[in-house]
Amino acid sequence: MKSYDFDAVVYNSEIYCIECLPEGVTEDSEEVMPIFADSEWDLYPVCTVCHEIHDYVNLTIEGQKYELEQKQKQYSINEKEKFWKHLYHVYLSEITGYLKVNADHEQDALDYAIDYAEEMGWEGLFFSNEEINNMPDEEIDEYICSGNHCRYLNSHNVTIEQVDNRDIGEHFGNIKD
Secondary structure, eight states: OOOOOOOOOTTEEEEEEEESSSTOTTTTTTEEEEEEEEEEEEEOOTTTTOOOBBSEEEEEEHHHHHHHHHHOEEEETTTTTTTTTTTEEEEEEEETTTEEEESHHHHHHHHHHHHHHHTTTGGGGGGHHHHHHSSOHHHTTSOOOETTTEEBSSSSOOOEEEEEESHEEEEEOSOOO
């Protein structure tokens, strides 16, 4: 991406992907300001509508420190259970950071992560029932639905990475009961 390129803009003090701008507003509108690739931010801009993280921009020193802290801050799920086959890092959003999840496979890891997020009260991660009921079926199909209560995540930025097949206890150090 060249320094003058952009995929997101600021409009009405909110961040939007170009394709998420309100009807009748374009990136060429006078009140729209592009977020150029060479711009510098304290946090990556996140679209108000689809929640895409625009990580093509530069981060300030404070922003780089924050990102590093987020990557180091990990919640552990099922850490006392040593019989799981795999350890996964699950990233649901900037709210959760990376979750360490013991599970047999990716779908279980995602289910545990979503259930954990729900238990923690991170409701901002999920669409409300009203939002789901008002959404066209073809749009609903674009979002992830998982967990015991089949919650729909309002983010497309979910990643799941299998970390290692070794003994899970090695990853968590000394686990206390």
